[in-house]
Amino acid sequence: MNLNLVNKTVLVTGGSKGIGKGIAAALAAEGASVIICGRGEEALHEAEKEIKQEGGNILAIKADLSEQEDVDHLISSIIERYETIDILINNAGVVSGFDDFETLQIEDWQKLFDVNLFGTVRVTKAVIPYMKKAGYGRIINISSESGVQPDAFMPHYNASKAALINFTKSLSKAYAKNGILVNTISPAFIMTPLLETVLKESAQKQNMTFDEAVQEFLLNHRPHIEVKRPGTVEEVASAVLYLVSDNASFINGVNLRVDGGSVASQ
Numbered sequence: 001m002n003l004n005l006v007n008k009t010v011l012v013t014g015g016s017k018g019i020g021k022g023i024a025a026a027l028a029a030e031g032a033s034v035i036i037c038g039r040g041e042e043a044l045h046e047a048e049k050e051i052k053q054e055g056g057n058i059l060a061i062k063a064d065l066s067e068q069e070d071v072d073h074l075i076s077s078i079i080e081r082y083e084t085i086d087i088l089i090n091n092a093g094v095v096s097g098f099d100d101f102e103t104l105q106i107e108d109w110q111k112l113f114d115v116n117l118f119g120t121v122r123v124t125k126a127v128i129p130y131m132k133k134a135g136y137g138r139i140i141n142i143s144s145e146s147g148v149q150p151d152a153f154m155p156h157y158n159a160s161k162a163a164l165i166n167f168t169k170s171l172s173k174a175y176a177k178n179g180i181l182v183n184t185i186s187p188a189f190i191m192t193p194l195l196e197t198v199l200k201e202s203a204q205k206q207n208m209t210f211d212e213a214v215q216e217f218l219l220n221h222r223p224h225i226e227v228k229r230p231g232t233v234e235e236v237a238s239a240v241l242y243l244v245s246d247n248a249s250f251i252n253g254v255n256l257r258v259d260g261g262s263v264a265s266q
């Protein structure tokens with residue numbers, strides 16, 4: 001299947017680790033020019049090196065999306081080099097542990113929203129004029145199953161992810177006439193290096209094997225994943241490849257769940 005992504009300019013926010021890194025690698029393997037950003041320089045350059053070694057066209061730019069100045073610098077650096085941004089993957093996001101509502105302070109809500117929602121808004125606001133000018137654009141917002149099926153804990157995270165799904169819908173209605181399609185992808189329990197480390201520690205503490213710790217996590221925290229395993233970064237990346245390709249040219253405003261059937265409703 002020809003995805004027609006060769007030479008497309010793509011920004012993957014939070015492309016230095018986990019799901020974002022997998023998305024960046026998959027897009028680079030399809031011949032896109034990929035820009036990744038994140039706060040930590042070491043992880044950024046490690047990801048850049050790895051993707052380059054695979055023959056990918058990749059550029060890493062340090063940026064904290066909770067800082068407007070960093071976002072301005074990120075977008076102007078990309079425009080200076082590539083002239084436009086065809087595809088934007090709003091992936092960067094933070095989680096802050098299994099906090100309950102009463103433990104969380106207003107500052108925790110503000111800090112998390114500043115990345116998960118406002119970081120996405122800042123980047124999107126800066127990119128839209130270039131997509132409008134080109135009469136073409138694809139935007140994917142990475143939400144979560146928690147955006148429609150929240151747990152009792154992390155209400156700030158869950159609310160930020162629900163907001164992203166709603167934000168997608170508004171933009172999809174506003175910009176389709178400009179050739180810009182906007183969709184959400186909502187993963188559930190994807191095995192990233194970070195989660196792998198957490199589960200390895202949990203296995204050690206509970207004197208379990210790694211597989212037992214994964215099954216314990218599924219049972220207690222993600223009992224609705226019907227395929228009874230975590231998803232992979234590649235499984236999220238392949239959904240992204242499809243949605244940003246010409247094969248999905250009539251798909252706009254959807255929330256595509258990559259969640260092994262976890263969300264209970266239709």
Ligand SMILES: NC(=O)c1ccc[n+]([C@@H]2O[C@H](COP(=O)([O-])OP(=O)(O)OC[C@H]3O[C@@H](n4cnc5c(N)ncnc54)[C@H](OP(=O)(O)O)[C@@H]3O)[C@@H](O)[C@H]2O)c1
Pocket residue numbers: 013014015016017018019020037038039040041043063064065066091092093094115119142143144145186187188189190191192194195
């Ligand atoms: N893994 C899952 O099971 C899962 C499930 C559902 C949804 N998601 C969503 O998928 C996305 C990626 O998650 P992940 O598990 O791959 O997380 P991860 O491994 O922690 O990676 C997060 C990425 O975002 C970057 N980032 C964080 N804060 C940032 C900021 N202020 N400015 C710029 N970049 C920032 C990180 O780099 P730095 O830390 O260096 O800045 C990193 O590159 C998130 O939006 C998450 O909510 C994940």
